[in-house]
Amino acid sequence: MSTITLCYSPDCETISFAAAELERYLKAVNPAFAFSHASESSAANDCTIHLNTDLDPELSSGLDSRADDLFLISLSNGKGSIQGSNPRSVLLGMYAFLRRLGYRFLLPDETVMPHQLSLADLTCSYSHRASLRHRGVCIEGADSLENVLDFIDWLPKLGFNSFFLQFKEPYIFLERWYHHTLNPTKDPMELTEAFLQDCYKKMHEAMKKRSLLLHAAGHGWTCEAIGLPSIGWVPEKAKPSPKVQRLLALVNGKREYIDRIPMNTNLCYSDPEAIDRFCNTVVDYVKEHPDTDYLHIWLADEYNHICECESCRKTTLSDQYVHLLNLIDQRLTQEHLDCKLVFLLYQELLYPPVKERFQNPDRFVLMFAPISRTFRESYPDRIQEVPISEYRRNQMVLPVTIEENLTFLAKWQKIFDGNSLVYDYPLGRAHYGDFGYVSISKVLAGDIHHVKNLHLDGYISCQELRAFLPNGLPNYVMGYLTLDTEESFDSLMDEYFQAAYGSMADEVKEYLTRISQLSDCDYFNHIGPRTNPAAAWKYQQLSDYVSGTAEDLLNRAKDSHQISDRFQKLLTFHREYVLLLTDALVSLASGDADAADEKFSLFADFVRKKEDFIQPYLDVYRIQEVAHRYTGFSLPEERTSQN
Numbered sequence: 001m002s003t004i005t006l007c008y009s010p011d012c013e014t015i016s017f018a019a020a021e022l023e024r025y026l027k028a029v030n031p032a033f034a035f036s037h038a039s040e041s042s043a044a045n046d047c048t049i050h051l052n053t054d055l056d057p058e059l060s061s062g063l064d065s066r067a068d069d070l071f072l073i074s075l076s077n078g079k080g081s082i083q084g085s086n087p088r089s090v091l092l093g094m095y096a097f098l099r100r101l102g103y104r105f106l107l108p109d110e111t112v113m114p115h116q117l118s119l120a121d122l123t124c125s126y127s128h129r130a131s132l133r134h135r136g137v138c139i140e141g142a143d144s145l146e147n148v149l150d151f152i153d154w155l156p157k158l159g160f161n162s163f164f165l166q167f168k169e170p171y172i173f174l175e176r177w178y179h180h181t182l183n184p185t186k187d188p189m190e191l192t193e194a195f196l197q198d199c200y201k202k203m204h205e206a207m208k209k210r211s212l213l214l215h216a217a218g219h220g221w222t223c224e225a226i227g228l229p230s231i232g233w234v235p236e237k238a239k240p241s242p243k244v245q246r247l248l249a250l251v252n253g254k255r256e257y258i259d260r261i262p263m264n265t266n267l268c269y270s271d272p273e274a275i276d277r278f279c280n281t282v283v284d285y286v287k288e289h290p291d292t293d294y295l296h297i298w299l300a301d302e303y304n305h306i307c308e309c310e311s312c313r314k315t316t317l318s319d320q321y322v323h324l325l326n327l328i329d330q331r332l333t334q335e336h337l338d339c340k341l342v343f344l345l346y347q348e349l350l351y352p353p354v355k356e357r358f359q360n361p362d363r364f365v366l367m368f369a370p371i372s373r374t375f376r377e378s379y380p381d382r383i384q385e386v387p388i389s390e391y392r393r394n395q396m397v398l399p400v401t402i403e404e405n406l407t408f409l410a411k412w413q414k415i416f417d418g419n420s421l422v423y424d425y426p427l428g429r430a431h432y433g434d435f436g437y438v439s440i441s442k443v444l445a446g447d448i449h450h451v452k453n454l455h456l457d458g459y460i461s462c463q464e465l466r467a468f469l470p471n472g473l474p475n476y477v478m479g480y481l482t483l484d485t486e487e488s489f490d491s492l493m494d495e496y497f498q499a500a501y502g503s504m505a506d507e508v509k510e511y512l513t514r515i516s517q518l519s520d521c522d523y524f525n526h527i528g529p530r531t532n533p534a535a536a537w538k539y540q541q542l543s544d545y546v547s548g549t550a551e552d553l554l555n556r557a558k559d560s561h562q563i564s565d566r567f568q569k570l571l572t573f574h575r576e577y578v579l580l581l582t583d584a585l586v587s588l589a590s591g592d593a594d595a596a597d598e599k600f601s602l603f604a605d606f607v608r609k610k611e612d613f614i615q616p617y618l619d620v621y622r623i624q625e626v627a628h629r630y631t632g633f634s635l636p637e638e639r640t641s642q643n
């Protein structure tokens, strides 16, 4: 077989990586493929694949060269080119080519490959412009360094272009894992500053290698502005000093940390010193972190605790927010810093400002975060405004329906028509309520299909990085749909199930679909009353269905060798997981809290003891935290201390 020459500029790290990945994946299927590498300037041989950004200018006109992705694959018998509007687009184009050859990137550690490939198969003519500008994931949950690096590696394979490392440093997520929070069966590891810095460095390098857009920060500016590190929702032991105290929001006659957590505490945004400190903190950060593409400027992560002082009462939080953002923009402009700033529509900030307007809209990206929404249905295809309650300081009730949430968005869109995205949470909390992952995937697919109709240009998922029980369908669908909103959910699901479950795909699909139908994302996510006979009945049905169906299905899967070891193990674990958790849910929804807690302890024991085995696929910390904080179970430790 003749040698394939991969021709590219070795100066570009991302395109060099794309070439290496192409070689690695093709050779994994056909070891007879031989490769050589040449720079763009050297002479081409018979079998050359060019990887570059030399697109016809007409094709790439109107694109934001840094943020927008467009790629063009033109290959015939292993000869031709993969071109992109930027180096990341070349990488995305290369992975899109592999997908067309039959590669299926099912999980960060599971790729199904075609059985064979010849030179003639390396033929493809396809061009695509990404449907959405912003396509990414934001880190949540508990994460090892390997979890984060594996996820970053997986992102461009699914067509994503962004990753969001929350806070100034994503410390809290590492801490939860390495300290094994909520798993006393594992010994916590000491986290040294050197280790943490090495982790952050490796994450940044992995993103740079793939030219992924870096989103950073979010909450925490309120902490930094008063001299506290913004490492997470960490309680502060010391009371604020008098100097700091006067900068904090006045709530119920007191200026103090809300529940001792500075991250959840707003400042008095009328205080000139508080404003100045906030602006300085942001500007210093941008200067020190020139690789940040999108810097998120959010306020405290708790609602109904905004300042009640006389000055603050004269205006609204959103007016104060836009004023602050304008000041930061002015300072960045003076310093010639072009980092984009992302502002958040969330909690009180869902109400648009009354008077203030953005002076330099190009600097900003609007981010709509309907955190309290239901996941029983997707966004509609257009916004139909409904009446919303008038804002009452510190007595806000969060909107639940999608219509209410979208009405707030529409009101903001009347004063800001710049770049925008939705920041949503199907895989942060809600997914634990869908035991089959079919419903949540379908709902998020519907959401993404309608993102453009809601006049938004992106989708970022705030999520656990290990949301793979029973499989990785939700992220698979999310990535490919944000890349191409024309793809259908059904065909993506079939593609996934075929690759994961082979000839048993239809049967597993039926099984997981039924499980999803009997699940309830909203109940698990604290929406609705805890004692709920209808939910109890459904959970009992679910339990009966799984105990009656799963064993036979798994036995046949094992005998037929149709399902890969990994998915087989996941389904086997999943059966036990669902039975234990639904048992506890039946009791909770029936109003028997003691029995519910006792059964939840059995579930917690099970996931804790199995954590080494299930770690890459299930966030054992997060499922327990959500079940405790939102669903309403007591943790085993609390029961022991009560007894």
Ligand SMILES: [Zn+2]
Residues within 6 Å of the ligand: 249, 250, 267, 268, 269, 270, 271, 307, 308, 309, 310, 311, 312, 313
């Ligand atoms: Zn105030």
